[in-house]
Amino acid sequence: MSDTARPLPMTVPDPSLPARVRIHEVGPRDGLQNEKTVVPTEVKAEFVHRLADAGLDTVEATSFVHPKWVPQLADAEQLMPLLADVPARLPVLVPNRRGLDRALALGVREIAVFGSATEAFARANLNRTVDESLEMFAPVVAAAREAGVRVRGYLSMCFGDPWEGAVPVAQVVRVARRLLDLGCDELSLGDTIGVATPGHVTALLTELGEAEVPAARLAVHFHDTYGQALANTLAALRYGVTTVDASAGGLGGCPYARSATGNLATEDLVWMLDGLGIHTGVDLGRLTATSVWMASRLGRPSPSRTVRALSHQEP
């Protein structure tokens, strides 16, 4: 493109959509937790710094799950001090009281717990029933709030489950309502295996609204397994959701669910939001450069279409 060409994407707002969206960047945690490559702590720290420099104001940094389960993030204690000067919110995943205590000792100000909308996934991921997992989270959430720490609740398998198939909306609403009643400030609705479509998204958000869960307390977390993540995001924005989870370069997936590859790439999301004139604060060029750098560290190309197009990587 010549220097005088009109810039792309052309910005054409849609007045029915929100004016601002907060991107909850999950690459360093949800992305890296499934990597076979051991990423050095210093590289993780540089990744988080670069993401914040690109304008992301919320970067999920790591996990305090037991290292036996997620060895890729076993260096949380070493990583967090390297992030002390990062000008962004840095939530961390915490599974239980022991994890919370480790996080609090490092000065963490935001945590996330990880629930399931289905019994099959609660069993596979947490070795508990849904009710038992909520009982496990209750004292963690209470203690976090007592310490003035913000709590996000992840709710996975909100649209489909590899064992149970399609997940009824009412079942998701029931667990969502209970996570919020425990004291979660925000709920992230996860399409862990990427099977959602836009009407299903709207139906779930509508039933949550009828159960007095306002859009302002919700985030959406779509996977691009079937290429649906951005269309689903558009449906959620139209409903009024203003927090969207995404992973720089499309890193990540879920280790416990077959085919659950492919978080929505932050770059693909930012391209759409830039085109819609929706403010995110993110610089797409700097973000893409960060994902290209990270891809070179991991030794494989980014699956993000925007990263590939902007960096002229071969698919």
Place this chain on the structure above:
Amino acid sequence: MSDTARPLPMTVPDPSLPARVRIHEVGPRDGLQNEKTVVPTEVKAEFVHRLADAGLDTVEATSFVHPKWVPQLADAEQLMPLLADVPARLPVLVPNRRGLDRALALGVREIAVFGSATEAFARANLNRTVDESLEMFAPVVAAAREAGVRVRGYLSMCFGDPWEGAVPVAQVVRVARRLLDLGCDELSLGDTIGVATPGHVTALLTELGEAEVPAARLAVHFHDTYGQALANTLAALRYGVTTVDASAGGLGGCPYARSATGNLATEDLVWMLDGLGIHTGVDLGRLTATSVWMASRLGRPSPSRTVRALSHQEP
């Protein structure tokens, strides 16, 4: 997934969207015209047969452009007789009067001409100005209609152009209006370099509506270069468009525009439409099997996320 699991995607209609969509399958023409591999005529014929067997009722079969420009489709005369028993509409691309005569001699009932919304692409693709290209098409369209042949007009670079950058909506409307006035029955709006976003799509469709171009005469043709194709399709469906171009397995691109890789994959589109309960007549399993078969003929995996997930191809 177990045999008793509820099937995916779960079907949740959105009453603001159309009940039916016609998919205009472009894989055999737009997909194969950029392949470096020479695909044997018999394989092309089997591809078209398989696509029709999967339920696609419109399959763009080949091109009557001079073989010097598109050698991959130089076998149009040999291919068409092999498709005589295909139970689908089989439009072909025709650039000029000579191409039309070749097509008519083979009994073709539907043709497409290929225009540009920008001067730069008209120059690159047709070696003409926009006005000169319209003058070239005029007698072709007139002769086709006189022969009772249906005419589709492709309009490329409707959202952005690699040389001119963002393309003003009014400029697209002007050329669109003229193609329809020439006698085109249908107009396919092409995002040849994949830069469109949903607000831009809605704005173009709205201005076309104001210029008395009804949604019923429009098709949309999105490329997935930046991952936006399905979100843009959703915006077009919401406006009332009911014809969507797609390419089985995501085959194809544009040889004259850098980065213009990646037609919207028919499978990713069908997954969304199935989830929305929008009738297409397409069997997703048979279509995916066709794309896996074609990928094996071409010697590289399909870029379609749905094909990869359903066939468990590695990305």
